[in-house]
Amino acid sequence: MVFIKTTEPNFVAENADLVDIPVPTDPSINVIRPLHPIIRYQIDDNKVPGKTCLVILNQKINLFPRVFEKLWDNTYLRVCADGGANQLLSFVRENGLDEQKYLPKYIVGDMDSLTEETKNYYLSTGKVIVKTQSSQYATDFDKAITVCFLHFNYPNFFNDFDTLNLDDNNGLTTLKNSLDTKEFTVPLDMIFLGAIGGRFDQTIHSIGELYKHASDNLLQMRFFNTEYLEIIFLVPKGTNFIVLEKQHVDDPLCYLGLLPLNNPFIMHTKGLKYDVANYASSMTGNISSSNYNVGSNGFYVQNTDHLVVNIDLNHILGEV
Amino acid sequence: MVFIKTTEPNFVAENADLVDIPVPTDPSINVIRPLHPIIRYQIDDNKVPGKTCLVILNQKINLFPRVFEKLWDNTYLRVCADGGANQLLSFVRENGLDEQKYLPKYIVGDMDSLTEETKNYYLSTGKVIVKTQSSQYATDFDKAITVCFLHFNYPNFFNDFDTLNLDDNNGLTTLKNSLDTKEFTVPLDMIFLGAIGGRFDQTIHSIGELYKHASDNLLQMRFFNTEYLEIIFLVPKGTNFIVLEKQHVDDPLCYLGLLPLNNPFIMHTKGLKYDVANYASSMTGNISSSNYNVGSNGFYVQNTDHLVVNIDLNHILGEV
Structure with missing residues (x-):
């Protein structure tokens, strides 16, 4: 003791x-x-709890570019939730970063915030999946977690995405729920930008997500407050x-x-x-x-x- | 119903x-x-719950000057908690406001943050009381509340301040505790700048103050988040x-x-x-x-x- x-x-x-x-x-x-x-620790099972993902929510990215680059470079998968893609594109352009490098793998959400300009930009690269999920029974936050789970746990999820014909309401959740949960072998270590430091009810909603997922052995979450480092x-x-x-x-x-x-x-x-x-x-x-x-x-x-x-x-x- | x-x-x-x-x-x-x-409502007993005070804590004042002016003009008493005075002086100077107008009545706290320059500046005006209260059994937040209570409830508190010979440890609290609580007739309506929106443990500490004072009929508190309006x-x-x-x-x-x-x-x-x-x-x-x-x-x-x-x-x- x-x-x-x-x-x-x-x-x-x-x-x-x-x-x-x-x-x-x-x-x-x-x-x-x-x-x-x-x-960045040595990647072995003892030190890194799972695949590290970066999720960008819809809040201005108020970070030094070198800190942002470190977060980006040291994560396996980057996802934007809805208007988070607007924030990413603005940040990359305002700081003169390489637009071809900072491409998320997925943009997901009910798309009430994603602008046409951002959407068209990322689609034009041919490297980004933009998937509307209209259901109001899950938040954009939850939808980002779901897409990360599927990316690492559903075989060839990214490459075969178009052939899966997922519906635009809650196709991602339906697919996840159709899987035997024992199949999930890759735990997720998720870093969120924009979950904390904006409007207070959104901050507290994010904290609620930490408690709701507290018993989930396959999911670890951390919030990076970009308003106060x-x-x-x-x-x-x-x-x-x-x-x-x-x-x-x-x-x-x-x-x-x-x-x-x-x-x-x-x-x-x-x-x-x-x-x-x-x-x-x-x-x-x-x-x-x-x-x-x-x-x-x-x-x-x-x-x-x-x-x-x-x-x-x-x-x-x-x-x- | x-x-x-x-x-x-x-x-x-x-x-x-x-x-x-x-x-x-x-x-x-x-x-x-x-x-x-x-x-600003008509000031009558039904609409305004008490004397409205503005307390500035030690966090950068990130407000439009016209919003700050409105808060200042519509409050009866303004108090800086410790380094809050540094923030006020910086804000006034950076925005080219009238330094003679924006003088707090009191600066109070353990003074681990107040700079010599700020202290000397406000003392030189002859219109500001600077009072060290070293006790670590109260926060600067609490000390600001205490000074507001005394200002409105202890006769001639401001004018007679020097004759009260309050000690520099916890003299304010001792004086407040010596009063018959039935004497407190002026309820306080306190607006805080800098209680929310900085480091997260400080934000949550402030929220705790709301709950701790929830049953206090003589004190109403509101926090103005200056990082997100x-x-x-x-x-x-x-x-x-x-x-x-x-x-x-x-x-x-x-x-x-x-x-x-x-x-x-x-x-x-x-x-x-x-x-x-x-x-x-x-x-x-x-x-x-x-x-x-x-x-x-x-x-x-x-x-x-x-x-x-x-x-x-x-x-x-x-x-x-």
Whole structure:
């Protein structure tokens, strides 16, 4: 047991700015690497949880081009949800990037935002599938997840797309539901741009998606806030280790929060500037904010229910 | 009873874009005017819930100058929390505004962010009280609320400030706690800039403040998101009417959300594009987002627990 031994409720202890903590090898501990693929680890089963996909939602891409390029280059598949394609095209043109390089594989959604100009541009390349899915029983967010699942799990999905004759209402979901779920062998590691930092109800809707998919072993999601450079993800109930190697994140200004956005929970941590034990967290009580990592390789958190973590990236994205 | 009569769970009905709904006169209904003081109502007890204060927190003020001027002109008292004063001074100078006009009455906080230059500038005017409060048992957010309470409830607080000899740790709180709470007769209506839209843990910490103060009859708070023009506030458990007069808000693009950021709740509405009945809302279930007002004077919401509402202001701030 790595945590502080005390029965005192809401115990807080301040640590030095560097504490030696190796990445655990105990397989019962859930290891999360939130900085992948910003920092690209060796691709093996232990370190990368699945095929990393980039999904661009309909919100202005407010990133340094070099950060965007890193996200693009280090992902296997890029998908635009509806008007996200407008945002991608604007970003590429405004920053003078190579238009032939930054082509998504799919554009999917109910297409209430995609402009004719964007649509025609991407169709003219002959390399992008544009698929309307009108159903209002799923969001564009969900539709992007579905197309990523099918891309990696349905044989020759991209090449044979036209022969599948999927309907324009909810053909993608119908195809996915027709598959034996045991066939899904490729877990997805999904990075979203535009899920956080716009209108507040959309931000909270995105956070709801994290909780709804919390028990899905084949799907891990992270949100990249482009309005304030940070990464946001869910930490499941249980014992977790969040990898933040000092070689990458040696800056106390990488502030982070451990947020009780669904049920209240009790939390223990090891490796933060302000470690806690028996810490009762809820929206009407304690909310752990403005903390930071001091573990040489990251920190532990043990929590009785799912929580959401955000980590400030402003001070590291100049270096990696 | 104005709500849809049905026992069906999670019932949703689509309305026309204009439904005639007067502001209720039944005193058991809690009437909220979220657009005050952007739209300045006649100042009488029925319409303005208390003295309106503007608090500037330490986040870049990303507003059109004319919107900022409106907020400033329509509030009684302006307070900067710590580095919020740096942000105010930068904003005033960058936009060429009148430096002598935009002086806060108080700057308060632990002063870990206030620069010497800003401090000296405001002190040199002879019109601003700069008060360090080092205690880490309250946030700068709380300290700003305390100074506003004292300003309106302690006789001659501003003029006699120096004679009070308040200590630099938590003198303000000590003074407030020494008062008979029955003496507080002036309720506060507080508008915060910089509480929402920056780092996500700070946004959620601010939302927690809404819930913590939900039962405080002498304090109403609204957050003005300056990163995405919108207003965010708490709607208490019970039957509420949110005033959004069509004359001011005749735009379906004023999207809004009704958000379950603490406990799950059951909700009924009347006057929204998509009215609901027996609607179970939670972070792992339904989250009402991307809805909008169609009531001629606003909409009703009846909810079994507190919820948080955000209203997009992008499409009205050009007109008011």
